Amino acid sequence: MWILAEDAFDPAQQHHKETIFTIGNGYLATRGAFEEGYPNDRRATFIHGVFDDAPIVVTELANAPDWLAMQVLLDGEKFSLATGTILAYRRELDMQNGILRREVRWRSPQGRVVTIRFTRFASLADEHLLALRCEIVPEFDGQIEVRAALNGQTDNEGLLHWRLIEQGQLTDGTVFLRTRTRKSGIEVACAMRLHGDTAQTMFWDVENVPTLQQVYPAYAGQPIVVMKFVGIATSRDGNQPLDIAHHHVQTAHNWESALAAQQQAWAREWERCHVEINGDDEADLAVRFSIFQLLIAAPRHDHRVNIGAKTLSGFGYRGHAFWDTEIFMLPLFIYTSPEIARNLLDYRYVTLPAARAKARAAGYEGAWYAWESADTGEEVTPTWVPDFHDKKKLARVWTGDLAIHISADVAYAVQQYWQATGDNAWYIERGAEIVLDTAKFFAARAEWLAERGCYGYTDVIGPDEYHDHVNNNAYTNLLAQWNIRTGLETLAWLEQHAPQKAAELRQQLDLTPERLQHWQTVAEKMCISLRPNGLIEQFDGFFALKDVNLADYEPRTKSMHEIFGIEGANEYQAIKQPDVLMLQFLLREQYSDSQIRVNYDYYTPRTDHTYGSSLGPPIQAIVACQMGDVAEAYEHFIRAARADLRDVRGNAGDGIHAASAGGVWQAVVFGFGGLRIHPDGTWEVHPRLPSYWRWLTYRFTLRGQTHTVTCYPDGSYTIG
Amino acid sequence: MWILAEDAFDPAQQHHKETIFTIGNGYLATRGAFEEGYPNDRRATFIHGVFDDAPIVVTELANAPDWLAMQVLLDGEKFSLATGTILAYRRELDMQNGILRREVRWRSPQGRVVTIRFTRFASLADEHLLALRCEIVPEFDGQIEVRAALNGQTDNEGLLHWRLIEQGQLTDGTVFLRTRTRKSGIEVACAMRLHGDTAQTMFWDVENVPTLQQVYPAYAGQPIVVMKFVGIATSRDGNQPLDIAHHHVQTAHNWESALAAQQQAWAREWERCHVEINGDDEADLAVRFSIFQLLIAAPRHDHRVNIGAKTLSGFGYRGHAFWDTEIFMLPLFIYTSPEIARNLLDYRYVTLPAARAKARAAGYEGAWYAWESADTGEEVTPTWVPDFHDKKKLARVWTGDLAIHISADVAYAVQQYWQATGDNAWYIERGAEIVLDTAKFFAARAEWLAERGCYGYTDVIGPDEYHDHVNNNAYTNLLAQWNIRTGLETLAWLEQHAPQKAAELRQQLDLTPERLQHWQTVAEKMCISLRPNGLIEQFDGFFALKDVNLADYEPRTKSMHEIFGIEGANEYQAIKQPDVLMLQFLLREQYSDSQIRVNYDYYTPRTDHTYGSSLGPPIQAIVACQMGDVAEAYEHFIRAARADLRDVRGNAGDGIHAASAGGVWQAVVFGFGGLRIHPDGTWEVHPRLPSYWRWLTYRFTLRGQTHTVTCYPDGSYTIG
Known part of the structure; x- marks a missing residue:
């Protein structure tokens, strides 16, 4: 289509x-x-x-x-x-x-x-x-x-x-x-x-x-x-x-x-990003549309720019780039057009000075990327915006101050690009420095919480923005842990493969043995609140919040944030988008299927899938596929697919939901298409197609090799 | 000129x-x-x-x-x-x-x-x-x-x-x-x-x-x-x-x-507002220029509009009207073009509903006019503006919440218009209602301060905006007292001259005997902090603030507000514009020359004449004339006269300083020209001309009679 x-x-x-x-x-x-x-x-x-x-x-x-x-x-x-x-x-x-x-x-x-x-x-x-x-x-x-x-x-x-x-x-x-x-x-x-x-x-x-x-x-x-x-x-x-x-x-x-x-x-x-869904015209059109919207927004010859949360298609978010690029859009480029992915990551490299300045201004070492980033990489998140209810009043926006996970998201994308492409030259020249300096930030920003005997991060915002000023957001803590560990591994890898660069970066970033020992300690002793059954608490005290049955509020046409108010939303377990599930999606290798299931069952009914974040549904769809709930996965997928095509959230006039578009591609390839790529570059396919899809074909490039996979509803597939 | x-x-x-x-x-x-x-x-x-x-x-x-x-x-x-x-x-x-x-x-x-x-x-x-x-x-x-x-x-x-x-x-x-x-x-x-x-x-x-x-x-x-x-x-x-x-x-x-x-x-x-200063071309040009700027901004045929603080000549203050109209500009019109004055006061009459709504929203009865007023009379003072020092930050503006004296300023102008014109028909139809409903507001807003045994107003801003959140600002308290007393007199006058209107307003404004008794009590027991020598304390605790010698900061090119910062300015006795002196200027009949002298001597050196409010210098000039300090009066006068013509404050590009323009006319007529009009309609002239002025001629209309006064430096004058 x-x-x-x-x-x-x-x-x-x-x-x-x-x-x-x-x-x-x-x-x-x-x-x-x-x-x-x-x-x-x-x-x-x-x-x-x-x-x-x-x-x-x-x-x-x-x-x-x-x-x-x-x-x-x-x-x-x-x-x-x-x-x-x-x-x-x-x-x-x-x-x-x-x-x-x-x-x-x-x-x-x-x-x-x-x-x-x-x-x-x-x-x-x-x-x-x-x-x-x-x-x-x-x-x-x-x-x-x-x-x-x-x-x-x-x-x-x-x-x-x-x-x-x-x-x-x-x-x-x-x-x-x-x-x-x-x-x-x-x-x-x-x-x-x-x-x-x-x-x-x-x-x-x-x-x-x-x-x-x-x-x-x-x-x-x-x-x-x-x-x-x-x-x-x-x-x-x-x-x-x-x-x-x-x-x-x-x-x-x-x-x-x-x-x-x-x-x-x-x-x-x-040719490079071919996808076809046979048997479901709407889905087929939607995935091509999603790819198209990202392709027309992706800078080819300018590494000083990034893709805004609404691409170049509307006034929403004013062209500012968020983690939406690295976590939601970038996989499409990494696996189909790696030179575009590299160009986008170069933007994070050239804005490193601004990320360092942001960290320094807050009293930390390392690189803390802007939550909203424009031409210079300085923080451009507005601190105040007109209030939902009274446009004459202003509401404080905290993401620019508290959403520290952005630095780990950038590092994650760098690592993903490197693993997928094997582009050692770029990684040595640019990527490693991002990973090391974000690791440095997370080690510096970590607080020793004596009463709990672990390191953590207080006063943050995780992916779920219904709750601000929270402590020990699991996503933030564990991505930070991942980032610090990856930093250590990166340095070790550099020592071996590019010793001169390793020495340079040790010098430039002041990576003394004491400092690296501290990194190690912080990563080892990262706070995590886990129930015996494997259920992860989204942040300290989340389980003590008022529980809520979102079904009680149906039918509704606005977000739970608007319904509860900014203060009120903090008091409930209703969440704007997957947060723990997002963590498990990104760090897939660390979690067993059964642990994912426990968290999936807990958080799914507490997530505002309809009017929460448009970033949620595609990820929810992927995790649902992994859990084998293909029908439910399709429901989330099609919600994401319709975000712009059918304007299901009523705000498509502000521009394309770019993260959702990237997520749609991921849901097709990683969700229904069942592609799983391991850090070592090996990959496997476990298709989980809706029964009425005749077949799904997708193409991806891994370490210079292009593969075309065609999957069928019975779980079989061919590789071309 | x-x-x-x-x-x-x-x-x-x-x-x-x-x-x-x-x-x-x-x-x-x-x-x-x-x-x-x-x-x-x-x-x-x-x-x-x-x-x-x-x-x-x-x-x-x-x-x-x-x-x-x-x-x-x-x-x-x-x-x-x-x-x-x-x-x-x-x-x-x-x-x-x-x-x-x-x-x-x-x-x-x-x-x-x-x-x-x-x-x-x-x-x-x-x-x-x-x-x-x-x-x-x-x-x-x-x-x-x-x-x-x-x-x-x-x-x-x-x-x-x-x-x-x-x-x-x-x-x-x-x-x-x-x-x-x-x-x-x-x-x-x-x-x-x-x-x-x-x-x-x-x-x-x-x-x-x-x-x-x-x-x-x-x-x-x-x-x-x-x-x-x-x-x-x-x-x-x-x-x-x-x-x-x-x-x-x-x-x-x-x-x-x-x-x-x-x-x-x-x-x-x-013809109606003739002024001539012979012997001082700059002053002559300036007073004509001031009149011209007000005449071109004065609505003739539309009583739903008012003159903004920057007239219609620039983007400053966005066309919003302040007390600048009633206290600074209106006298020119009252005494030369009373039909324009009436038209401007009609604006306050048609916006009474908005003033009532503002009082009601704050929990009070009566009419509380907007500090900044536009088409509807609703409060349009911005609550936040970009900070002096960091344009990305916002500073809270409190005048819309705290500057309650605006209601008394409007009532004062109504009364002044009525006394000058004898326009009983308008006063009965419209003016009296403004005076009564503002009196009602001040009686309702007054707080019984038990420890002091008097009524007062806490948490206000007076004319001097370097100090906010102050208690018992003398200007506010005594203008409120005047307003309440004038309300009682107005009702008595209506009983006699327009009994039907009196009955109507008693009914409509619920002016029960108990309420009027309360007004009487509030007015009698109004807090005022006075030293034995007649020195009035600008507000509670003013004399305890750090004293400051403004000369220590010369030469300077910015206001003391910018130098001290918004918080810092609250800690010093430096004031933005006459406040106690303004009170004595408006309620001239209540103060002896010697009491004015005491306050003049105290507050004058503590006033930021150069970069404080442009509203200050003309009033300062008038009081200086009354004190016989003609040379000093001229210094203040010429500062006001040059506000726009020579851009002495560096902000004339934003538009005409309309209050200053009105003040220039007042300084010439009431200051140097020595015109003093008593509430009963009688008037006298005590010229105090700079020695090098050959003569000053001005024309004014009082109760339908036009008078042309020519004064000379020796204090003599002729009336034509």
């Missing part, structure tokens, strides 16, 4: 649909808003790394100049779906080729009928090139006017980030716009050219909206074709972004060749 | 100059930014009552569509002071006629020379009409292009308040723009027409920036004249604002007649 389509336009769903019809090329992405506009649309293009300051929320990706803008007028009547009559409508995202198409047959208020076909793509073959084609077939004789603009007056939900530098028309007819973010001073340059049928063309040099206006004679049944190419570049790409933009738009004089390059680039992309 | 002029353009001062070259007509005001734009200008037009929600700061006047926009191109080269060479420059505000003119002789980068003269005004004769004239005299033969636009993409320091509704060109050639605030849904419609020399005119229908483009042949020495008229109206004015805007622009087909109407309207205005 390559085509995501809609056959009718529903204004009530416009923001949701803008999100899911996003196109992109890893350099930028553009939401699926209409070329001609629609009242209250949230049209947006986000370019990686183009951040600008914003009040309260610190920094955000600035909504770039609008390259789509195109108006069509029929004898002076403006084409708009907000007026006239829609006679036919179809919008479809061709994921195979990264192309968005829309075809509308429309009757104007005064009765002129026209069919308009828009096609757009952001070139994956040339990341500085954007292409838009408009075919107009009038059913009347008269005049067709087309206005194509670059619009520099875009805003982020009312906040304006731009100041015009310069605009105009070059001697070759190219219209350009140069604009700069107000605070961060990043320039974006756009260069526009029109191709297609000849027409009288005027340049309307209106400030911030340079426009080319064309007038065509219209004859019934005779198509008019206008092609708009836009070159785009920023001052992050070079000192003369306009020259870059101009160069790229000059090379694109032919729709067919640009399109062919796009198709080839996408074919290569899909 | 009618002309405020500059002969050179200094980009470093552009925002300051935009503020002081503001024009307006009481319906709207437009900052003095250039028609053609300039990098980083803060061009803005603010229309009374057009508020829209804003994050954190609650609500603000939305920067209206830009009606000024006009580009001039010389053979394609854009006229801009940011390029080319300025050969001559003059900008002048003609305050007598409410007109801003600019003349620039400029050489383009490619060497074309032109003289351009811009003239603009907002018609005082027709508040929906705006006029701009552009005369271009080329010194070359070639082509002149003019582009005149309505720009709907204006922002408030980066925040966008508008969504386009519709734009286009009407059959008579009028170009229009309809736009609506995003949250409050107020529509603003603009209608533009061009007059002048005939030219080929094109309509560039670019979204949000409809533009008329004209091309003229240029002949050296031959002037080209373009006149742009803009009609403007909002949905607050009627259901069809575009019809209103269109109607008003249609009536303006002739520059000369529009200008003549403007000049007549301004002549009438100045």
